[in-house]
Amino acid sequence: MAEQNNPLLLTDELMRKFITDGFLILKTDFSKEFHEKLNDQLLNVYEEEGNPGNNLLPRVTELQRVFEHPVITGALTSVLGPDYMLHAHRHGHYNASSVPGEWHKDSYWGYNRMRNHHPWWAMIMYFPQDTPAELGPTGILPGTQNYDSRVFDADELDQEVLASGEVGTFALIHYDIWHRATSNTLGNPRFMLKFEFMRTKAPTKPSWNNVESTWRLPEATSLLFAQHDVMWEETWNWLSGKLGSMAKTATHTSKIVENKLSMLENNYEPIALNAAYELASCGKYGVQSLLTALQHENGNVSRLAAYGLSIAGKDAIPGLILALDDSRTATVIRAIFALSEHRHMAAEAVPALNRLLDHYSVLIRRSVAEALGMIGHPVKEAVDGLIHCLQDEDSQVRFMAGLSICRIGAPAESAVPQLRIALQDKNRYVRAHAAEALRYIGTEQANKALITFLFDSRWCPTTTPANPFYP
Structure with a gap:
């Protein structure tokens, strides 16, 4: 929940580019002196103490102004x-190496989960110094945020975009986009400050500077691997704010559906992904074809079917509830994911989920x-x-529960006593998420527990x- 001082909202065109490309390169207008002070703080902390990890924000206090x-x-x-929500995990990347990093998607603090195509999560990568290509900025592969596999050849990357620019440049990226650190051929210190953010409320209306109600392609995009019109x-x-908008009541011919179903097995993920969305x-x-594909022995087919089912609307929900009894763990997980994306429309599934x-x-x-x-x-x-x-007993179950309570907010007040206990948990993210949950509940009881903890x-x-006590 950010302190917002007249936020400059994105335009329709920038939102369209974010949806297709999975990132935007933007820039703040802080003074040169501000960034010089910020860099001095960073260099002092790294030289004297090493990487401060999750304590980056309190240790380098000027950073708070960046996120305001x-x-x-x-x-x-x-x-x-x-x-x-600004997540408790944050990291200051220091790069002075001429060896480029590996292409990757970030994990969720070591936790593997089924990744959302909808932007529930995003990251900001902030560059507090001029970052030309020679200084090793972050490399981003446009449009890859929804691909689980590496659909690209590491030696032929004409699509790569560098998050380079003047001091104060930052990349806003879909959490799951493929990216890497590029080669720093200058060898000078390069900082990239990575912060993670979570959506706590599902959209009910556009939250950007929206003028046009209907979708159209952006006027210009990066070089993408594929077109995904339905997605x-x-x-x-x-x-x-239009939940289940792609679900149709009209029945397509069996031949059309069977053709799309066969495309789910295509080895090139962008083609198979399109088939999943089109079937929905x-x-x-x-929907019935996707429910059948959810049981497919090929894990990629089953996973993509879950994405299709996640946008298929109320017709998918009874079949997804039945799939919760499947003998295969992976199938159950994918059914749970698809149900979760239906939000309140899947309320009838909660008793089965609790079991x-x-x-x-x-x-x-x-x-x-x-x-x-x-x-x-x-x-x-x-x-x-x-x-x-x-x-x-599992810490990841506990810390995901804290994040989930953030999404429910004040109606979750009955969880406050257990959240108070969670504030003393041995796992840092259980503690952090419990504190956030209390903040989003926001009642007198929750605030008292939170303030005491803080x-x-x-x-x-x-x-x-070097300076433990004085002055």
């Missing part, structure tokens, strides 16, 4: 809504912990399930190994 800048608050509000339009509609718009016959909270598979329990917060209704049953999750664990930004 209206260009940054506006970009984040546009993509994640006004109630977005892009569905994402635009979702961000506009083929009415009940398309999985004692499942032997920790992977299933983690998925349920996230889904309960996404669905959120009926509130009592969802919150009761999340209170159970806060007591799970005072007990208060941070002194000037205390270092």
Whole structure:
């Protein structure tokens, strides 16, 4: 939940580019003196103490002003809504190496989960110094945010875009886009400050400077691997608050549906991905085909079917609930994911999801912990399930429960006693997410627990190994 000082919201054109390309390169207008001071702080901390990790923000206090800048608050509000959360995980990347990094998608703090195509998560990569190509900026592959596989040849990357520019440049990226550190041929210190942000409320209307209601392609895009017309339009509609907008009542011919179903098995993921989204718009016959594909022995086919089912509307929900009893863990996880993306429309699934909270598979329990917060209704049953999750033996179930409670907010007040216990958890993200959950609940009881915790664990930004006490 950012402090927003007249945020400069994105335009329709920039939102269209974010949907297709998966990133935007933007720039703040801080003074040269501001960035010189920021860089001095960074260099001192890194030289004296090493990488401060998750304590980057309190240790380099000038950074807080960066995340109050209206260009940054506006970009984040546009993509994640006004109630977005700055996640506790953050990292200052230092690069002086001529050896480029490996292409990768970031994990979720070491936690593997099924990745959302809808922008529930985003990252900002901020460059506090002039960052020409020779200084090794972040390299980004446009349009790859929704590909699980590496669809590209590492030696032939004409598509790569460098997040290079003058001091104050930053990349706003879909959390799951493929990226890497490029070669720093100058050898001078290069900082990239990475912060993660989470959407806490599903969109009910456009949160950017919206003028046009219908989707169209942006006027200019980066060089992309494929065209995804149905997926892009569905994402635009979702961000506009139109849940299940691509579900159709008209039934397509069996021949058309069967052809798209066979394309789900294509080895080139962009083609198979298009087939999944197109099947979701083929009415009940398309939905049934996707439910069958969810059981496919090929994990990629099953996973892509889940993405199709996640936007298919209410016709998919009964079949997804039945799939929760599947003997294969992966199938159950994908069914949970698809149900979660239907949000309140999947409220009837909550009793079945709660019955999985004692499942032997920790992977299933983690998925349920996230889904309960996404669905959120009926509130009592969802919150009761999340209170159970806060007591799970697995730390990742516990910290996902905290994030889910953030999404429910004040109606989750009955979780406050268990969140108070979670503030003392041995896992840093369980503690951090419990604190955030109390903040989003925001009642007197929750605020009292949060303030007590913050005072007990208060941070002194000037205390270092070289300066433990005075002055």
